[in-house]
Amino acid sequence: MKIAVYGANGYQGRLVLTEAVRRGLNVVLVGRDAARLRHAAATVALSNPDIRLAGPDIRVAPADDHDALVAAFRAADAVVNCAGPFTPTGAAVVRAAIAASRHYVDTAGEQPYIKAVFDTFGARAQAAGVTVVPAANDACVPGDLIAALLAERLGPLEEITSVHLITGGGGPSRGSLRSLIESIDIIKAGGLVYDDGDWRAGLPARKTSIILPGSAQAVPVARFPLSEVVTIPRHVRVRHVEGLAEAALAARLSVPIDPSIIAGLPEGPDEQARATQRFTYLIDAVALDGRRARGVVEGPDTYGTTAVIAVESVRRLVAGSAKPGVLAPAQAYDPAAFLRSLLPHNVHWTIQEGEERTAGN
Template sequence: MTIDKTDITKTTQSVAVLGANGHTGRFVVTELLRRGLKPIAIGRNAERLAAAGFPGRGIQCREAVVEDDEALDRALAGAAAVINCAGPFMDTADAVARAALRAGIHYLDVTAEQPSVQATFERHEVAARKAGVAIIPAMGFYGGLADLLVAAVMDEWEHADTIEIRVALDSWLPTRGTRVTGEKNTARRLAVSGGQLEPVHQPPAERVSILPAPFGRQTFVELPFSEVPLIARHVRTKELHSFLSTIALRDVRDPSTPPPQAVDETGRSAQRFAVEVIVAQGDMRRRIVAQGQDIYAVSAPIICEAVQRILSRDIRDVGAKPPAAIFNAASFLQALGPDLSVEISET
């Protein structure tokens, strides 16, 4: 297989995907094609890119490793944005974001890692704003979705007393990338307590909630992901806590749990998810619930919707920002309708 290293003219239709041959990366490439955009598939190994079937679909392939700045620069040539699907993001996000800034293009990733999100904001906000580009970490199921749900349900509220996020999965069949990231990410998880980012109290708190079918009564344990540093970046709240269902936690901690298995022609697994957000301000409470299928697959329409809006300039701001600081949350969630059902209620 020959890797194209020519410097093509930049076009708003070209989007580079790093880690394109990975589990989530393949969903992203397919979603970009569905939306009429032109993916550039980037991976560490030419043979793996070929094995993913990209050349047969007319997809341009390029080889690069994050340790090689020159290779990254060649791989991003001609793209208007880069989507980083190559975790662990504590190992890749900084190098790819720096390459995006050198190229003057937008950067997005799908990290669930809190330290990666924090580092991306701290290191790249000034340069991204100066370059007039958007840098958005955690623009996937973990992180970005909860950030958008919080912003949508708060609506006109300028602050909240408490925000709780509860993620229910009827199973969690983790990819190899998820397992590798879990082994490497040993940082203490953070929540907002008393208006400040603080380590999660031990033992972690538990919650019980009644969710729509097929979930019903679910037990949750506090286990925050990348949504916390996203939301804390732009939402004023005294308390922000995020919980994962004990069913999902049991699966992902069991080394014998198999990886996802496709059940339809799109490659999605049968996994179902629900994300419940409850915000409170004084005596008022608001609740929003989003449901869908396959947390890895749904990250593709989420991040590709973000790219499409950025390229069409349907954004509020630039710089290194959380999703809800750049997009209109309600409009964004509505656009995900085929892949996500959302219901808001007063409680």
């Protein structure tokens, strides 16, 4: 199996490249600068002496060169796009992957871009016989899969609330900061909410605080443009879906960033900083009859976990039988099976309904 990693020279791209090679997959490094791609290959090989990346296959293809992208992607079985920010260039990469008849995933977290992929490329992907799964990242994939399991238990739902809480890990990568700049207006506005059959902006949050697992203390939360708000309603019968983040985190990410300072910042958190990071994602569901259930996903290192999830996502598309089109994670993969595949990477999940507790291990 061979996968093309677009943006392989970037911070997230190198992590995806490392994970792919660690699993024994062949890779094609694709980007706009051959020297930077060669440097990325050398850096991965030097930093990971236990994996082998000899004679890397490097293809130069800027996002605005459709023919070069198509030719590069045809050298692989599928594409992983790690080149954020995705809002200005992601659609061109999706379009080229479909033209090359190759499955596609990306690591995007930009809510408007993810919705645009669903709105724009569904029919094209179906006609080409390929599967497109945007937002194959640390939060959207497990959150979307957990939502499917909650719906299996409860049936049609009144609401789903997804909440992100992250501690430690150092600062964001340069790519994440640039994505924040692209999304700053929708972050300030709180993002889209799914309500009564459509995605809407400007609705007030139904919750302003949540209780963490194992704690009686309420944590303030605020509306935030989460990816799973776009994906969950595509396969779950639910009236209302909203995304929340810890209020302090949402406030920090709402502050405008001067683009001129980003180039002088570290490319991303180092391995030691990433090892200190922990995430907790809560998916709270309320059935039409009032029954409630909560899914909890916990793990380390959002960037490293994103690499694991992106590679596992594309591997399953190539090896499996997902239907063509633009799909949410739970439409493309078996939810419980995919979640079990994350256990060796210290990503654990539980579902609690009333007094009953089901563990994902």
